[in-house]
Amino acid sequence: MKSYEEINRKIESKKAVVLTAEEIIDYVDKKGLDKAAEEVDVVTTASFGPMCSSGCFLNFGHSKPKIRMTEAWIQDVGAYTGIAAVDVYLGATQLRHNDPANMSYPGDFAYGGGHVIEDLIAGKELQLFALSYGTDEYPLREIRSYFTINDLNQAIMVNPRNCYQNYNVAINCSDKPIYTYLGLLKPNMKNLTYCSAGQLSPLLNDPFYTTIGVGTRVWLAGAQGHVYAEGTQHAPSSQRNDLGVPMEGAGTLALTGDMKKMNPRFVRGLSLKGYGVSLSIGVGIPIPILNKEILKQTTIRDQDIFAPVIDYSHDYPQKTGKVLCHVNYSDLKKGEVDILGKQVAVSSLSSYYTAREIAELLKDEIKRGEFTVTQPISYLPREQSFKSLNIREKQNGH
């Protein structure tokens, strides 16, 4: 048994024993759970993949004369201005003004909110265009200017739904190609796409949210951010296997961090043909090894994590709830997997390669004493299911 304080003292004196969630598997095999729990202080987890809920709050400061921006575009991508003067919110999936979307199906979606966020963090010069109706104290009605992230007062990323604990494997049982947020799915189950870092993924290494909670410091694209709430659609009351690992989406985290401290390599805009734009973000979360039960959970292997295979041509859009079968990440990573007796080619949208790199980077930061662990200020709900939107008549006549 160790406390957060003990672990942090070891981190600060640069003596902490830190392993990645991949390395810990063999380490515990070799040393045994009891011995390893004594020795290891922190296990690092990570993930890199599309996080469609990403966005950011930007503050421009005031022009002379002042404007209360009512409509704003950055690189022709619309930003939300229904907040305080010269604050805007830019979302990752926002399309560029005049993007034809799927009018010419499948649309290319070459540039959008996710790309603006990538360019901003990469230090590029961007165009701001804003309009206002004009008020007595904010008389300016139109502004066009150029800025970089360094010109902003604040650039704060928010991801209300990040780090999905587990995720669907998408397949297409129809006889036509379909374009989805998990890429192009060929007809007749010719390919499939999964999207999870599996054994490296944060919430799969802490399946009951014992150490990851509100207030947990996280590595967010190279900056030190934190968990600010349970993520949207956090639904931990899901089907779980013998090890407690969810067999479907389950938990999520809401994360925030300072974009001025982020590394552009880990913030990448995506264009998904026929679907839209998004943003991929790199996340690393340290798991303090307070006891051997926590350690045991971090030894989860790809072969013990199962994801549901869902038909995105029918069962997903029509919300039938049907799961074709379950597959484990070890089999998925082999590049070809048996689905209902058929060999299916595998694609992925989560980069295990980059997740591995992030787990290493976070490990190094902890070993150098630059990243300490935090006890949550409150814990994530452990039981909660996912409500549906019911289409109904108005019930209250008033």
Next chain:
Amino acid sequence: MVTKKFMLYFPKSETEKPIIYHLVKDYNLIINIFRAKITPEEEGFLVIDVTGEQENIDKAMVFLSGFDVQINTRKKGLIYDSTKCTHCGNCLSHCPTQALFIENHQTMEVIFRENLCIECLACVKNCPYNACSSLF
């Protein structure tokens, strides 16, 4: 017999001449066209495999150099930019020749084996990060 891959660029002045015909007829070469395009500006791009005796290939190159055709043995029409690649692996089920490939299943690094690429451009359409692009 050897097989070599070339990318040929035909400026507008040369696009109406039956140059490839002569490679087959006069130099006994087997031409396998991966990709050909005439742009709206009427320039031509052609990516081919040429199979034949080395001596004949050399002579054919001399013949080609009599035109304003640019012969490129290095640069191909498909560009894989490793700095843009995140190694997500979305391309893998779309690449028909496994030119984009994961060799090491521990690191899950995506590698590009240029010699296997047939320039079908499936990766161009499917890479979310624009890591694969076409020169023409």
